[in-house]
Each structure stands twice: as C-alpha cells, then as structure tokens.
Amino acid sequence: MAILEVKDIRKSFDNTEVLKGIDFTLEEGQVLTIIGSSGSGKTTLLRCLNSLEFADKGQIIVDGNVIFDGENTKRLSESELRNNRLHFGLVFQSFNLFPQYSVLENITLAPKLLNKGTKEEIEKEALELLESVGLSEKKDNYPCELSGGQQQRVAIARALAMKPRILCFDEPTSALDPELTGEVLKVIRSLADKRMTMIIVTHEMTFAHDVSDKLIFMDNGVIAEEGGPDILENPSSDRLKAFLTSF
Amino acid sequence: MDTFFEQFPIVFQALNVGFLQTLKLFAVTLLGALPLGLIISFGSMSKFKPLSAVVRVFVWIIRGTPLMLQLLIIYFFPGLVFNNPIWGGGEDGRFIASAVAFILNYACYFSEIYRGGIQGVPIGQQEAGQVLGLSKSQIFFKITLLQMIKRIVPPMSNEIITLVKDTSLARIIALQEVIWAGQAFMKGSQGISGAIWPLFFTGVYYLIFSGILSLLFSYVEKKLSYFKA
Ligand SMILES: Nc1ncnc2c1ncn2[C@@H]1O[C@H](COP(=O)(O)OP(=O)(O)O)[C@@H](O)[C@H]1O
Ligand SMILES: [Mg+2]
DSSP, rough: OOSSEEEEEEEEEETTTEEEEEEEEEEETOOEEEEEOTTTSHHHHHHHHHTSSSOOOOOOOOOEEEEETTOOOSSSHHHHHHHHHHEEEOTTTTTOOOOSSOHHHHHHHHHHHOOOSSHHHHHHHHHHHHHHHOOOTTTTTTTGGSSSHHHHHHHHHHHHHHHOSSSEESTTTTOOHHHHHHHHHHHHHHHHTOOOOOOEEOHHHHHHHOOOSSSEETTEEEEEESSSGGGGOOSSHHHHHHHHHHH | OOHHHHHHHHHHHHHHHHHHHHHHHHHHHHHHHHHHHHHHHHHHHHHHHHHHHHHHHHHHHHHOOHHHHHHHHHHHHHHSSSSOOTTOOOHHHHHHHHHHHHHHHHHHHHHHHHHHHHHHOOOOHHHHHTTTTHHHIIIIIIHHHHHHHHHHHHHHHHHHHOOOOOOOGGGGGGGOOOHHHHHHHOOBTTTSOOOHHHHHHHHHHHHHHHHHHHHHHHHHHHHGGGOOO
C-alpha cells in the first residue's frame, strides 16, 4: 500500500485555479521530486499536504486513511488538524527558525510541548539529529549566529524531531548562496539513503536526478509529465523540454 | 523676601504633592491604556471590515488632534452641552476627566504600536509552529509573543517617556500636578510670591523620572538583544 495517495487535488485563489487536479502516489521510503517553473503551483501543493492551505476538491490519503476530503465540508477540529499535520513535516525555503531559541531549543520545542517523551529522551534525540546534520558544536548558538546553510540544516533536524511519515522540502536551497547549497543537499541525500520518505521541490536538476525515485513536472497547475529520473534526459513533452533547456 | 533656603522646604513639600498627582495620572493612564490599546489594535485588524473601519477612523481622529483639545472637550463638553457635569467639581473630577482623556489618547497610540509588533512577526513563524503540530495558543505564547515584545519595546518606551511629560497638559483644566504647583509660587502661595525657581525646579522631577524609565527600558532592550527578530 502506498504511504501517500493524492487524488484530484484542486485549489483556487480568488477564482484563479492554481491546482487543476493533481494525482500521484508515493511509496514508503521513496523520494519524489517536484520540478516546474515559478507559479506552477508547487508550493501550494506542499501547503495543501501540510494543511496550511485547504484544497477545494480531492483527497489526501496517508497509510490508507483519508486525512483530507474536499467533499467533506465539516470543518476539522483543531486537534484533528494538528494530527493531520503530524503525518508531514515541512522544510521552508526561508528556514523559519525560531530566533529567540537556541539551535537545540528549536529542535526540542515541539517534542517537549507535545509530550513526545521525557526531557532527557527528547534532548538526547535532538543531539543525535544535530550530529547527523553536522552541527553538534552549534547547539547553544542562536539562529542569527548561523549561516543560511547551517540554519536550513537545523530546520531539517527540527522537522525530523517530530518523526513525520513524509518530509516535504520547498526549495530548501533557493535562499542560499551557491556555495552553501551543497551542505544542505548532502543532508537530504543522507536522508534518502536512510529511506526517509520525502517530497522535494527543487530547481537543482543534478540533485533531482540523483536522489529521486520519481519525478513530477508541474506546469500551470497540472502534472505535465511524470516518471523516473530518466525523464530529465529524455523528456517526452515539449513543455518539459522547454523547461529543461532553461537550465 | 525670604531666602532660597527658607523657601526650599515649603516649595519642596508643595512640589512633592504636585508630583504625586503627576505620577498618579501617569500610572492610571498606563494601567488603562496598555490593555485598551491591545483591544483597539485587535479591532483595527479585525477581518470584519465595518469594525476595523470605525476603529481606524477613531484612531485617526485621536492621533490627529491635540491631546490638549481632547482634554478640554472631555472635561467641559458634558457640563456645557448636556448641562450634566458628569466629572463633578474639584480635584477628583479634574483627575477623572484627565485620566479618561489620557487613557483614550494613549490607547490609540499604543494600538498602532501593538499592530506594528503583531504584524511585524513574519507569518512563517506561525506556519513553522503549525507544521510542527503546535496549537494556536502554544504558537502565540511560545513563539510569537516574545518576538512581538521585542518589536514593541523600543517604540513603547518612547511613547511612555513622552507620557511622563504629557501629563503636564492636564494643567489646562487646572489639575494640580507638579507644574501647577510650581507656578503657584509665581502668583503667590504660602507666603511666597514672584519666585520663578520653583517652576524651573519642577524640571528636575521630570528629568529624574524619565531618566529612571530610560534606564529601565534600555535594560529590557538589552535583555532582548540576544536574538534578532
Ligand atoms: N495565498 C494566495 N493567494 C492568492 N494567490 C496565491 C496564493 N498563493 C499562491 N498564489 C498564486 O498561485 C500560483 C501558484 O503559486 P505557488 O504554489 O507558490 O507556485 P510555485 O511554488 O510553483 O512557484 C501563483 O500564481 C501565485 O501567485
Ligand atoms: Mg514555490
């Protein structure tokens, strides 16, 4: 059974349809990369998965459970909503670390508030996560004292601390200086090696080619082409061909 | 004419009484305007357009006209127009009328500061909390509140130090605050007349009080300077 099924997701903002029926499935342990030009709806799709936005139509099914159904007009309670969000993690383009907390506190804040274990367990896990993103020595620093690449690695550790089933990345390196993208992509690669289920929106084509099990090319609110990494070498649609020549 | 040293104890005593009234007006204004300002800021940010429009027009009127005018209107209007001097006579009535005018006026200024502080925290902070599964109140108290406070403290400290000096405007309806008390010795009071130095001396009270507040606020700002928001 697929870990995630997305069925006919549609979303409009003030009468402009931004997602025009998105369908795909994702297997556990796989990496799905979403590419497409700016404005094609990639961020909106991730936001719908993370319940930051609500689709007008369609279904989102995690582990066989329908967590979102556009037909169901009953508003979700605050706790249902929070449960739905916990299936997913989201790493933002702009990191969004909490500035008033140290690196370690950024990671432990949510697990502590949601009673995910004892203080000692949570801190031990957070330190392990920091180790895995290569930032153990920065645990007591504040976000303003870190480079963008370091902040994004902390943001990844923070998302992982809630043990999401599926971790989403929205252009995780787009806000970084070119020399800092490598360290973030390396961390994401290491997660792929550990069979973390991920959905990654990125413009890093080489990385997308290497890390993905599956690729989706979005264009103007629809999936214009999908397949394995080879679609980057042999695109069948003209739109993907045109998109790839822009790199 | 008495010597300065003979005058001093009498003047000092009178100015202390006046300054107590100044302090009282200052404290009551803060006590009322800090929470009222927050309510007004919520009103001005309301998604219910008629409410936010009315609130914003009110704030515009209060901020766009002199506090002295507002004091005069609030003090005299009920008595002269409705023949109903609701404030009552005497010093107590003048104090209540002054407090109402100051609270309304300062609440409007504070509301704009709150609004700036609240809207200044990037929406990404709230969203980062949401995707981690935190509740609305956890997000407010654990994530956004301190960032708002950090943004609010510098403009708030300016406004509060201005309030120290603005309390003297209540002199216009003869509230017996410290400048009123100092001025009395020019006209003649307790056997002292034609003395200008008591008026100058009131400045010392303002300097000391605003100096203490400045130190307090810079301490708070320093405490919050460990992070950038
Ligand atoms: N909250 C919103 N309100 C109105 N329009 C929006 C909103 N969010 C996104 N859009 C519009 O939806 C389209 C798709 O945006 P987005 O999902 O951010 O695309 P991408 O991430 O692929 O660049 C854009 O035209 C954008 O202007
Ligand atoms: Mg985007």
